[in-house]
Amino acid sequence: MEIENTLLTCVSCKRQLNSEVDKCPHCGKKDPFMFKKIEKKAGFLMFLDILISFLLAIKICSLFGGGLVVLAILLWVLTAVFAKIGGFFIKKHMDNTVLKMKDEMKTIYGNDEEANEWRLAMTKRIYDLLKYC
Numbered sequence: 500m501e502i503e504n505t506l507l508t509c510v511s512c513k514r515q516l517n518s519e520v521d522k523c524p525h526c527g528k529k530d531p532f533m534f535k536k537i538e539k540k541a542g543f544l545m546f547l548d549i550l551i552s553f554l555l556a557i558k559i560c561s562l563f564g565g566g567l568v569v570l571a572i573l574l575w576v577l578t579a580v581f582a583k584i585g586g587f588f589i590k591k592h593m594d595n596t597v598l599k600m601k602d603e604m605k606t607i608y609g610n611d612e613e614a615n616e617w618r619l620a621m622t623k624r625i626y627d628l629l630k631y632c
């Protein structure tokens with residue numbers, strides 16, 4: 500596990516905190532960088548992607564005959580392929596979402612540099628979350 504030391508500003512009290520904290524130690528603000536809102540969305544899209552991939556794979560498998568082993572292998576391969584395709588679009592969509600949110604952060608922080616730091620940290624978290632897609 501790598502140790503991250505990116506400093507970000509708490510949206511509530513505007514003090515610099517380690518980007519990994521879930522709660523501001525100064526003002527008690529939960530989710531002090533508003534990461535959770537976007538992470539929830541990415542998590543939900545990933546869940547949907549995997550579910551749809553799985554259902555699609557079952558549908559395609561049902562068109563083939565073959566034994567249970569063939570079915571299992573097909574299901575495994577097809578699900579992996581569909582999840583990758585869906586993941587590509589989810590990443591694109593999330594990049595856009597983060598970019599839009601960055602403008603909001605720029606307004607809150609009052610400067611572009613901090614908003615850019617926020618975007619880098621947010622993007623890293625999203626890609627970590629989506630690494631299985």
Ligand SMILES: [Zn+2]
Nearest residue numbers: 509512523526
């Ligand atoms: Zn704070």
